[in-house]
Amino acid sequence: MPVVDVDPDALRGLTGRTEKTDEEFKEDLFGLGLEFEGETDDGELQFEFAPDRLDRLSVEGVARSLRYHYGDDRGVYVPETNDAEWTIEVDESVPDERPYVTGAVVRGVDLDESALESLIQLQEKLHATMGRGRAKGAIGIHDLAMVKGAPLREGAERSITYRGIEPDGETFVPLDSNDELTPAEVLEEHDTGRTYADLVSEYDRYPAIYDELGLFSFPPVINGRRTEVDTESRELLVELTGTDQWTIDKMCTIVCYALSARGATIEEVEVAYADGATHPEEYGSDLLRPNLEIDGKSVSHDRIETLLGVDFEPEDVVDCFERSGLDASYTLDEAVTYEVEIPPYRVDVLHPLDLVDDVGRAHGFDELEPRYPDVGTVGGRHERTRLEDAVRTSLVGLGFEDLLNFHMTSGEENYDRMRVEPGTAVLGGGEPVRITEPYSEEYTQLRTWALPSLLLLLEGNTHNAYPQDVAEVGFVAERDEAENTNVSEARHVAGAVARRDASYEAAKGRLQAVCDDFGAELETPRTDHPTFIDGRTASVTIDGESVGVIGEVHPAVLVDHDLEVPVAAFEFDLDALR
């Protein structure tokens, strides 16, 4: 879950609630779903929250939410914007993988250290969440005074260009460096470059942003040093590139709201996609950004009441909307429906239901009285789990300790240490279902049978007292193209008797008892299985069908598991007892 660092002094300033203590803020924010996590080294408070309200990724957004919470603000707020002076030209050379760009100009900025830090934090947190680690969207913020734009086409006043270049087609000095590097060199030689190299290294052409003086930003990797922002910067250029126009527009909006809350003025930019360039279908090829349009959705009074289980007066609902930073109007028809206005920084409202949630939060879910639903249904267990359970009860009655082992294992445990070859027609010899990218050598596939797990457990318990009679009714799986999932899943019944006098007879006596419990007819014709001693191995044949194996475990297997007592064991398909 995202974490936001909040400077409590900035929060006092931005909310205008100078009298609030840190403790009071923590309590108020808990009510909004931001949970106090701890303090940073320099005394900022850290709050964790669910990843829906990404407009709260900086102190400015947190302060806005609090002002609504306190009732100091009501309804939708959209900052004023000035008309565009700058254009972002999108060249047809931009890489197909990253076609979209957006941006804004921000003037009258006055950032102290804390505010600048907050801005950088917001940028990084947006990268990590909406930006999906900069892959989907990346933000570059520049000192506009250092950007020199000549109008490229008629009507435009000043412009920069987003284009694609050869990996070694240009040099620039990136942030935190003194060297003139090509984009390809940045990916190899610069720390930040190496971190984000995977995002662009497969591209034929690299994304690049130019002004009249040349390349000044290499999104989504790093900005140039020339346009670096510091506390002296008074005018900013914000540019975002990405794989989805909506996403970068929303990220841009959240940044603009944060800067506006610090007293800056937002100025639109024109985004002009060239004829040959991919442009967002839903918006066309000429865009004015940031997109601060208010969204609208309608939701019925009835839906709010049934979902929350509360009777409301329409005025109360409108009040809840306004305290959530929304606006709502309604007509008093037979069925009241609210037309709700949603500010552009909200990225979490996908459906009218989300508005009901806002009403619930504003009303206070704590206020709702729980009630047991007056709905009658009949309960019951699934036949399979009842059968599994009945078999477990039988096994436990025979003195077996019931086990619960992992379904994931390794080829070594499942096959090699049991002397079984994958793809052979013995129990456990099924083809493995492997994990594509295993994280540990111990868990690389699903187990094809349960006996290896029992032996592993015995191996880990040689320090404990014998006898150790253990059993498991559990999941096994193997590759099977006849299944829709291409995996055949089954439950096996496995038992192992580990004691000084463990013998074939000891295992068979117990197996016979289980079969008797279920009225199943057991035969044990002789067979071979590499895990067991030749001549002391039989097929478990239930009602005429071979469904498993029983025998004395081969000394080579025992010794490999550090066992100094004999083990006799059986394993068969649970279905045979049906």
Place this chain on the structure above:
Amino acid sequence: MRLPERQLAVLEAASATDERTMDEIAAETGLKPETVTGAAFDLRDEGLLAVTETTTEVAELTDEGRDYVADGLPEIRLYRAAVDAGAADGAVPMGEVIGRADLAGPEVDIALANLPRKGFGGIDSGELTVDSDADPDADPEAAALATLADGGSVDDDGVLARLASRGLVDLVERTTRAVRLTDDGVDALMEGVEAAETVGQVTPELLASGEWADVEFAEYNVEADAPAVEGGRKHVLRRTADRVKDVLVGMGFQEMEGPHADSDFWINDCLFMPQDHPARTHWDRFALDVDPMEEIPPALLDRVETAHRDGWGEDGDGYHSPWSEEFAREVALRGHTTSLSMRYLSGYAGAELEPPQRYFSVEKVYRNDTLDPTHLLEFFQIEGWVMAEDLSVRDLMGTFEEFYRQFGITDIRFKPHYNPYTEPSFELFGDHPETGEEIEIGNSGIFREEVTGPLGVDCDVMAWGLALERLAMLTTGAEDIRDLHGTLADIDFLRTAEVSY
């Protein structure tokens, strides 16, 4: 007077004038010493015998002490080897002498430490000198060891303490009990005591012959420990799962089942999880190396894709995330059992469901979490949902309050939360029944219309989930989940974990 046979034997062997030890009585009566002791205490309780206890300290040789009795003390062996090497005439190299004395391992240090202490000689710059006047044959420690080995006793406390500190003897306290007849005992004997016939065990013969009516049963020490009996028992997590299932069945829930390996479609897409959601990236899920799933109902697939791309309903918006059918068909281990809920709600698992319905499962899920005392790669998820017309948040709260109340968790709190698949959503918190600490006990909500709509459900469905292990750790007090679950489990822990019910 009638007394059990063994008591009578002890009484008769005791004397009114002399104290006789238990061992003496045992020798005379031919009874086992512990039988004599038991009988003597019974007789004391009757006032017929007096029992006295004397405690003495005796020295017993340790294994090491016994070895030195056989081989000689290391310092004496070193001294003799040094003399043999000519050390009386001048210093000799230590290594040579140690080899000659056949000292090994810790014996070397022992010898080198004790040689100068006893004035046998000295060590300087790796060379040994000896005092040719020393007489190891007169060494009191060696003499004491020999005496003890012969069964004699040693009175010199200083020597014994030294040997004890060297670990060559153990000083142990030994209690000797002796008995003497009391006046009542003498009177009883003079009046005459008869032996009562006692029987050790009820036998088939005794029952069949009717003799049982005439015999007295020997008394047992009923307080003594009995040999341990290991019965099998159901796994502690299974028992917790059973308890959960009982509660849910009692509340009208039917159990679901379905595949562990499933397509991402059922696991995530139906749940309206965007395909670029962090939880769907490769390092969070266990993708399997099998071919994609072929059969997915095409109309359902279309509707789910629509929900992702364009949203659901007139005012719905989709995700601005890529969506590919290819990814939806990939097969992975389920990260939650909500895939089962999707199969049931869509009617794919069986019959089309009409409201009202309640369903649950307590089944395994797979997540690539870091293994630690509270997290496993595989764990059990309790999943439940209620489908009905016009369900409200209050119904959700009421249902979960009832469920948790069954486990002693009252005063449950609902913290508004966010899930991609439910709205409103709540994290559930409650107080630990023992520690009182606030703990998260589940995640819940009402399924979004983007979830229910494509599945063809046109009423409300509320759902919740939590890890079974969390409940089990509460009810068993286990602090490390790895003790319970998996092949690292300790069989002793499983055998001794308290039964919960």
